[in-house]
Amino acid sequence: MYPEYNSDLSMGQKVLLNATEVQIALHRLACQLIENHDTFSETVFIGIQPRGVFLAERLKQLLETEYKIKNVRLGYLDITFYRDDFRRSGKPLEANTTSIDFIVEDKKVVFIDDVLYTGRSIRSALTAIQSFGRPLEIELLTLIDRRFSRHLPIQPDYRGRQVDAIGNEKVKVCWQENEGEDAVYLVKS
């Protein structure tokens, strides 16, 4: 992962958020969640596999350590089998682990993903979560919201930063625990 990320540097990429800005955004998102969810007793977090889980874990950790909110429930949802581009994309779709050890029936679910782009992943997640019960409501939190690129009428309830990126640009979110630093880049391909 790391060497590949380094090689991107030479291709011309722009820093959208540095480590401090990521921290500020995370704190703001945490505070906004607290405003709406109070004690989180009826709230569950669902990190969308594979990249949403880093953000979800960070937010859970932040809420628990900085804001003293205990027992934030977090599950991971893999949407591979629900995607609408099966047999349409060039490469085969590889599944990740789904792990939801609580019941979502009548719970306030918060979907957490790193980048909201076309909205198709979230559409798939909306279908997938129904296999685990009927939530009371579902909200969407993303660190980066790519404006003007939606294929479906899906918008985030909480967003870290809104970004205008054109077709051949890619938003890359890096995490300390995976890529060695917290940062968001706009990569030109």
Add this chain to the structure above:
Amino acid sequence: MSELSVKHLLGIKYITEDDIQLIFETADHFKEVISRPIKKVPSLRDITIANLFFENSTRTRLSFELAEKRLSADVINFSAASSSVKKGETLIDTVNNILSMKVDMVVMRHPNPGAGVFLSKHVDASIVNAGDGAHEHPTQALLDCYSIREKLGDVAGKKVVIVGDILHSRVALSNIFALQKLGAEVKVCGPKTLIPKYIESLSVTFEPNLKKALQWCDVANMLRVQNERMDISYFPTTREYTQQFGLNKAMLNSLDKEIVVMHPGPINRGVEITSDVADSKQAIILDQVQNGVAIRMAVLYLLASKIQHHED
């Protein structure tokens, strides 16, 4: 490695160890899916699958059908007993007629060895062999190995004895290929008349004594005596077979270790295995059936992902 090396699943002989591992990893995900309150995913919603059964089957047909439905595929069923096959239609004609109705995949069981291989050379659809005569039954071998992996952590390095009618058994042949590809050691045990002459050429050893074979193994796969495939008498009486090669509780208890007991079903209780063994904790017969659905979902999903998508 996230793609199968083949377009059809005709036999374990034709796939690689990587293919088997990919099927297992995908099956792990499907096993989680079928433990959910809603056990269905929409992956194969634009795929139509024909189940062609030219030979009787309960477990395999139901397992495939359930796997297909849990993947949201459209399913059509065909059994030879009530079809135009009886009127003299050839296999290729029958299948081409079905395929002209826009079928993408064919799951076929056929009494003739090689029927799947033959068909794959003449039709466009993706073929899954659900048993062809005494040749192969790949999904059974996959679910058997998957069950061993689940029970013992890994297949590599394990010692497996296959007991009974090896000569007429497609399950035995597919199991031998799969177990060896995954690094297990295989012995066969049974009446000499029911052991194929070529068995040693597969690097499989023959052990005529059941007690010795069980003492050696970690897993015993007890096969059914396939009376329907026997044109002559291969052993004097069923009673004598049971005395020599039937597994009972006393035999199991006399071993100085606990082995895993498997059976591909249907069981002839009291012949190859007694009821108390079949229902004991050491037997994973029902786990095998449960894993069968996840394995078949994985195979169908991975093969379907190789079918070209057409806009029309």
